[in-house]
Amino acid sequence: MAPRRTLCIGMALAPTWLRGEGWRRPDSNIEGLFSSDFALDIARRAEAVHLDFVFRPDTLSLPLGMLEQSFGFTSLDSTLLMASIARETSHIGLVTTISTMLQQPYIVARQMMSLHWLSNGRAGWNVVTAMQGQENFGMEDLPKSEDRYARAAEFTEVVLKLWDSFPAEAVLMDREAGRYADTALIRPIDHEGPHFRVKGPLNLPARPGPRIPLMQAGASSSGRDFAAGAVDMVFAPTPDIEAAQALRRDLRARAEAHGRDPDAIRLLPGLGLYLAPTRAEAEELFRAVHLRVDRASRIAQLRDWLGVDFSAWPDERVVTLADLPEQANPKSRTHAELLRRVISRQELSLAALLERPEVLSAAHWHVIGTVEDAVAEIRRWSEAGAIDGFVIASGGSVQSMHLALDALIPRLAEEGLFRKAYDGATFADHLGLTEPKGDPSAESGTEAAP
Numbered sequence: 001m002a003p004r005r006t007l008c009i010g011m012a013l014a015p016t017w018l019r020g021e022g023w024r025r026p027d028s029n030i031e032g033l034f035s036s037d038f039a040l041d042i043a044r045r046a047e048a049v050h051l052d053f054v055f056r057p058d059t060l061s062l063p064l065g066m067l068e069q070s071f072g073f074t075s076l077d078s079t080l081l082m083a084s085i086a087r088e089t090s091h092i093g094l095v096t097t098i099s100t101m102l103q104q105p106y107i108v109a110r111q112m113m114s115l116h117w118l119s120n121g122r123a124g125w126n127v128v129t130a131m132q133g134q135e136n137f138g139m140e141d142l143p144k145s146e147d148r149y150a151r152a153a154e155f156t157e158v159v160l161k162l163w164d165s166f167p168a169e170a171v172l173m174d175r176e177a178g179r180y181a182d183t184a185l186i187r188p189i190d191h192e193g194p195h196f197r198v199k200g201p202l203n204l205p206a207r208p209g210p211r212i213p214l215m216q217a218g219a220s221s222s223g224r225d226f227a228a229g230a231v232d233m234v235f236a237p238t239p240d241i242e243a244a245q246a247l248r249r250d251l252r253a254r255a256e257a258h259g260r261d262p263d264a265i266r267l268l269p270g271l272g273l274y275l276a277p278t279r280a281e282a283e284e285l286f287r288a289v290h291l292r293v294d295r296a297s298r299i300a301q302l303r304d305w306l307g308v309d310f311s312a313w314p315d316e317r318v319v320t321l322a323d324l325p326e327q328a329n330p331k332s333r334t335h336a337e338l339l340r341r342v343i344s345r346q347e348l349s350l351a352a353l354l355e356r357p358e359v360l361s362a363a364h365w366h367v368i369g370t371v372e373d374a375v376a377e378i379r380r381w382s383e384a385g386a387i388d389g390f391v392i393a394s395g396g397s398v399q400s401m402h403l404a405l406d407a408l409i410p411r412l413a414e415e416g417l418f419r420k421a422y423d424g425a426t427f428a429d430h431l432g433l434t435e436p437k438g439d440p441s442a443e444s445g446t447e448a449a450p
């Protein structure tokens with residue numbers, strides 16, 4: 001499978017580089033976490049090296065367990081944050097995360113189109129079904145993964161219809177004739193489905209040009225199928241190159257089965273970058289960051305993903321698939337399956353399992369080393385057809401994050417793996433999306449220019 005000519009690269013503003021012990025460093029600026037300048041500084045750096053987008057994950061609940069040691073899931077509302085960055089930047093895509101389980105499509109269609117107008121065509125929506133937060137929305141439990149995706153598919157369909165319901169051409173602004181809009185072009189959507197009844201139209205005209213790009217996170221079979229039919233980018237944890245190759249192959253095949261060009265869907269794994277001037281310093285950074293994540297938190301993480309309580313197990317006992325129950329409704333099938341995969345492939349003691357990136361840091365692809373190590377690894381994955389790009393989840397320290405943006409990305413551009421300048425000023429321009437309307441199955445899927 002041929003790799004694309006240039007990669008699509010996003011930067012997570014999470015801020016992953018302050019996780020673990022990172023926030024305790026003197027230069028962390030943890031005090032500024034809830035100011036818009038904090039994210040803006042990173043967005044400006046990302047724009048200076050022509051990244052495709054900045055991206056903010058988001059949740060709607062606060063698990064207190066993590067908060068003793070780090071900032072956990074505290075965060076500004078991601079869409080408002082992106083709106084504040086929009087005014088101060090001019091080219092970079094702004095991808096916000098909004099849940100289809102815990103929101104209503106009319107509100108989301110309006111928020112996203114507002115962000116699209118306010119940013120001059122740079123909005124992107126990370127469509128998540130959510131892993132937590134149901135207790136804040138009157139639910140005991142989240143429905144099972146398949147049902148969450150069925151709702152996500154209908155939710156997305158309604159949002160796309162709403163964006164199309166008030167087309168840009170309907171706005172005439174004919175001063176002479178005194179005619180503001182041609183209301184014959186503005187149509188209700190009259191949607192009636194299993195989850196939503198929405199009449200429409202949206203009370204905001206569509207911004208002229210291609211539709212807002214969509215991203216998705218969650219790689220269970222139903223997650224992949226939803227992504228293959230509806231989105232432009234998949235953000236996924238792929239801890240090794242084989243996992244990424246297999247996922248990319250599968251997503252492309254599913255996109256084709258949905259009648260789409262396989263190039264229309266991009267696999268963008270999370271990339272945990274622990275960078276330092278030397279390999280030894282980078283390894284020390286990784287160790288130092290995870291030093292205090294205690295056994296109890298890691299055991300709790302495993303209980304969440306695998307449904308097993310390992311707290312009474314001795315460290316040296318080997319974990320096998322036979323120890324794991326079939327889970328009817330895991331919070332994230334993606335993470336549960338990645339853990340089952342590593343347990344089936346390697347004979348791991350409990351102590352060794354607790355050291356794995358799948359447990360410590362969200363099962364993402366990791367590079368712990370120098371900038372040149374990262375360039376080599378990215379080239380290897382790209383040439384092996386494993387990725388269409390990646391989302392940087394910088395780890396360890398502010399210095400490591402700065403190395404990723406200020407040193408690694410220009411090196412990738414020098415190597416011909418990434419663009420040297422922006423070709424256009426909208427997010428769709430960076431992705432090469434050209435179709436004007438909402439239906440992803442009608443898209444061109446052309447490549448981003450070098």
Ligand SMILES: Cc1cc2nc3c(=O)[nH]c(=O)nc-3n(C[C@H](O)[C@H](O)[C@H](O)COP(=O)(O)O)c2cc1C
Pocket residue numbers: 056057058059060097099127128129130131132145217218219220221222223224235236237270331332333334335
């Ligand atoms: C890499 C990754 C990132 C995610 N980010 C978010 C997020 O920011 N907010 C959220 O509510 N859910 C997030 N999710 C949850 C997914 O949207 C989805 O609900 C969950 O993974 C269950 O789907 P699955 O069974 O396909 O894994 C994320 C999932 C993955 C795998």
